[in-house]
Amino acid sequence: MQVAIDISEFSYLPAQAERLGATPPPAERVSHRLPDGRLLSAIRYGTGAPRITLLHGAGLNAHTWDTTVLALGLPVLAVDLAGHGDSSWRDDADYAPRTLAVDVADALDEWTDAPQLIVGQSLGGLTGAALAARRPDLVAALVVVDITPGIDTSAGPAALREFYAGPTDFGTRDELVDRAMSLGFGGTRPETERGVFLNTRVRSDGRIEWKHHFAHLAAQTLAAHDAGDVAAPSPLSSAGWEDLAKTSAPLTLVQAQRGFVTADDAKEFARRLPHADVISVDATHNVQETAPVELSALIAASASAL
Structure with a gap:
């Protein structure tokens, strides 16, 4: 495992922690070399082996979870998905959840020593579902934040x-x-x-x-x-209900009341997956940024149930 020397990216943590009345945890940047030579990067917060892995949404990076991690106060691994943050871009620009999940699985085999509580927001949630379907040995539970397959995210x-x-x-x-x-x-x-x-x-x-x-x-x-060419489809549209149906781990949907998942979307999720929990919170789509304390409590409750 390669650990980066530059820690300037963590310079915001003390002020964020002070606003929450929390203590900033140790944090370090780690990277994993994928089989094709690309790098997958992540941030490891806290001490001890992580039992929680966080996957961000499209256009974001691991730092979107900073405030949630501070409120949570547990060892956490926050991944930069391929094409984001400090992780390598894909030459084929394939950022479909099932493709991203292959990278995450390969890295978790090195970075973790036990099944993880996977918390994924938006694109990260569908990536988490793909991971749980294909590598159930890596996923102890799955929390999907404000996304369902086929949702209108226009x-x-x-x-x-x-x-x-x-x-x-x-x-x-x-x-x-x-x-x-x-x-x-x-x-x-x-x-x-x-x-x-x-x-x-x-x-x-x-x-x-x-x-x-x-x-x-x-x-x-x-x-x-x-120029009149056909635009490429959104990566969010490539994940389906099949991955969630194959997920054997405990499953929770967090619906943001001011986000992308409507009440009807949440009902459809519950209908298709009657064993899953559906929890609504007052937040925008990026729940980890607009309701970090509430989300951290949900994550802690899910972790304690494992």
Whole structure:
């Protein structure tokens, strides 16, 4: 296992912990070399072997879970899915949940020594379902956060596509923060600055670019659409109910009341999977950021039940 030396990405944790009245845990960046040579990266929080693994949504990265992890106070592994954060991009741009799950399984074989409580939000939730269906030995329980297969995600992703289809590189991070805030993304400026810092990198030419591949693919898709070519399908559409039906581990859906999963979607989930729990919380789609304390309590309860 390779451990990164640069820990500047963790400079925000003390202030976040202070606001929660929590103590920031030890945190380190780890990486795993996949069979095809790509790297999968993750953050390991706390001491001791993790029993909880977190999978983020499209366009995010492991740091989206920071506040939830602080509120939880348990050892946790937060993964950067392929094409996001510090993980390698895929040359084939295949970010379907079943494809992503293969990478996660390979890394968990190295990073963990026991089945995990997998908590996945949006794309991460469908990736978690694919992982549970194919590698049940790695999954002790699965919590799916604000996503179901086949859900209409056109409202949120459409706004994000507009955001990411703009310039893919910037002279400074301040330029990107200004653009994000002008389009209604982020909260306060300090919060937006944190999000931008943790989701961008400095290229060799000094320009700032998004870390995740989706922003670059969105720009390409927009250009293809303008040229009359057919746009590629969203990776969220490639996962189905089959993976969830094959999941033998305890299963929970967390529905965000101001998110993408409607009341009807949640009812359909419960109808198809009567053994699953469905819990509704007052949050937006990124529950881990807008209701981290509530989500951490749900995660802790699921962990204690194992």
